Amino acid sequence: MTTVKNRYVRYSISVIILGLVTYLALGYGTRSFEAYCPFGGAESLWGLFTTGNFSCTLGPLNLSLMLTLIGLVVISKKSFCGWACPIGFLGELSGKMGGATWKKRPKVPSHINTWIKLLRYVVLAVALFFTYRTGELILRGYDPFFLIFSGFGHGSIGIISEIVLIMTAIGALIIPMFFCRYLCPLGAVFDPFSKLGIIKITRNDSTCTACGNCGDSCPHDIPVQTLRAVRHRDCTNCLECVDACPEKNTLQLRAGL
Amino acid sequence: MRVPGFVIPILIVAALVGGYFLRLAFTQPTTSVTHVDTTGRMSVFIVEGLKCRGTASFFSSLYDSIPGIYGIETYATEHKAVFNYNPEMIGRDSIQAIMEAMIPFDDSTSAQVFKCISVE
Numbered sequence: 001m002t003t004v005k006n007r008y009v010r011y012s013i014s015v016i017i018l019g020l021v022t023y024l025a026l027g028y029g030t031r032s033f034e035a036y037c038p039f040g041g042a043e044s045l046w047g048l049f050t051t052g053n054f055s056c057t058l059g060p061l062n063l064s065l066m067l068t069l070i071g072l073v074v075i076s077k078k079s080f081c082g083w084a085c086p087i088g089f090l091g092e093l094s095g096k097m098g099g100a101t102w103k104k105r106p107k108v109p110s111h112i113n114t115w116i117k118l119l120r121y122v123v124l125a126v127a128l129f130f131t132y133r134t135g136e137l138i139l140r141g142y143d144p145f146f147l148i149f150s151g152f153g154h155g156s157i158g159i160i161s162e163i164v165l166i167m168t169a170i171g172a173l174i175i176p177m178f179f180c181r182y183l184c185p186l187g188a189v190f191d192p193f194s195k196l197g198i199i200k201i202t203r204n205d206s207t208c209t210a211c212g213n214c215g216d217s218c219p220h221d222i223p224v225q226t227l228r229a230v231r232h233r234d235c236t237n238c239l240e241c242v243d244a245c246p247e248k249n250t251l252q253l254r255a256g257l
Numbered sequence: 258m259r260v261p262g263f264v265i266p267i268l269i270v271a272a273l274v275g276g277y278f279l280r281l282a283f284t285q286p287t288t289s290v291t292h293v294d295t296t297g298r299m300s301v302f303i304v305e306g307l308k309c310r311g312t313a314s315f316f317s318s319l320y321d322s323i324p325g326i327y328g329i330e331t332y333a334t335e336h337k338a339v340f341n342y343n344p345e346m347i348g349r350d351s352i353q354a355i356m357e358a359m360i361p362f363d364d365s366t367s368a369q370v371f372k373c374i375s376v377e
Contacts (some may be wrong), residue, residue, distance in 0.1 A: 005262075006262055008324075009262075009266055010266075013269065013270075015280065030333065030335055030336065031334050031336075035334040038276075052285075053285075053287065053310070054310070054311050054334075055310065055311040056309045056311075057286075057308055057310075057333060057334065059280075059286070059287075059333065059334030060280040060281075060282075060283035060284045060334075061276070061277065061280040061334065061336075063280075064274070064276045064277070064278075064279035064280040064282070064283055065276035065277075065280075066276075067276070067279065068272045068273070068275045068276035068279060069272055069276065071272065071275075072268055072269065072272035073309050075268060076264075076265055076268050079265050079268065079269055083265060083266060083269050084269050084273070097366060103326070112321050127370065129350055135310070143347075177367055191277070199265070200295075201262070227359065237265055239262055240263070242262070244327070252259055253259070253260045253261070253262060253264075253265070254258060254259055254260060255258045255260050256258065
């Protein structure tokens with residue numbers, strides 16, 4: 001019963017956010033959907049400090065959302081990513097669709113996974129460097145959020161953008177949260193703050209049967225069954241592990257340092 | 258301390274709503290041009306096509322040599338242009354006509370780039 005409740009609440013919020021972004025992307029509302037992208041806050045910082053202006057289409061809302069979401073990450077880890085981000089939601093749905101077609105989903109070995117995850121820092125560095133240097137949002141042509149909701153609008157780079165989006169979609173079918181794990185620059189911005197996350201999942205050793213359901217259900221492949229407290233930077237507090245645990249009150253959401 | 262699951266969505270909504278209102282602390286014009294340092298009548302135009310720093314700069318440049326325009330501030334993310342002007346020298350209709358005029362391009366084509374949606 002809790003499984004249904006947590007996931008339904010999470011999916012309901014995601015659907016509402018997805019609907020709002022689609023509504024804005026269709027040209028309704030007073031602002032572009034890009035004005036609500038928190039990563040724009042990071043992209044605008046350099047221009048703001050050096051020239052006092054926001055770059056390109058960015059504005060104060062990008063910056064303010066990034067700041068409040070960093071605050072949210074400090075309090076409850078990357079819960080925005082798991083509960084509200086439209087790309088995270090689409091990535092999760094794609095992963096579930098892909099999972100239904102695999103008899104046994106291929107799993108990336110954890111040591112390789114750790115290395116590939118560094119890619120998102122490369123994406124972050126490249127995006128910020130070129131945005132700061134040119135004043136243009138150079139990531140647009142490679143950004144699934146922009147490409148999907150703008151319908152390959154101004155800033156997309158033809159066949160390259162199409163290939164990037166197709167590869168990302170295929171990746172999401174094979175590896176759950178493919179974009180979030182390996183490519184999302186906003187996730188890279190959140191990483192150091194996520195480690196601090198005050199509200200996190202904790203595991204009670206005395207009642208845990210080490211069945212591994214929690215780790216298997218985690219969309220980010222975090223080995224929850226081996227941890228006393230999930231401090232992992234990728235945890236989104238999505239509560240899938242809590243719902244998957246057959247032992248009542250073994251996995252709990254708790255606040256503490 | 259145990260935290261009930263429903264706290265997470267509440268925190269997310271609070272962060273998003275908080276971010277929406279915190280923007281007011283950072284709001285500043287995309288471009289700000291002052292031709293004459295005096296205060297005339299202020300009118301706010303909501304303009305389709307005013308979407309980034311480039312279009313905002315181009316938009317402002319349309320009024321560089323128009324008599325009666327004291328200054329223009331643009332807010333690209335809100336598609337908004339605030340005009341400071343002398344109503345005895347130029348009217349709102351004339352301001353609107355200038356922005357909605359066909360713009361000639363280098364490739365010998367022309368197009369209407371800006372369209373006024375509303376005036377306050």
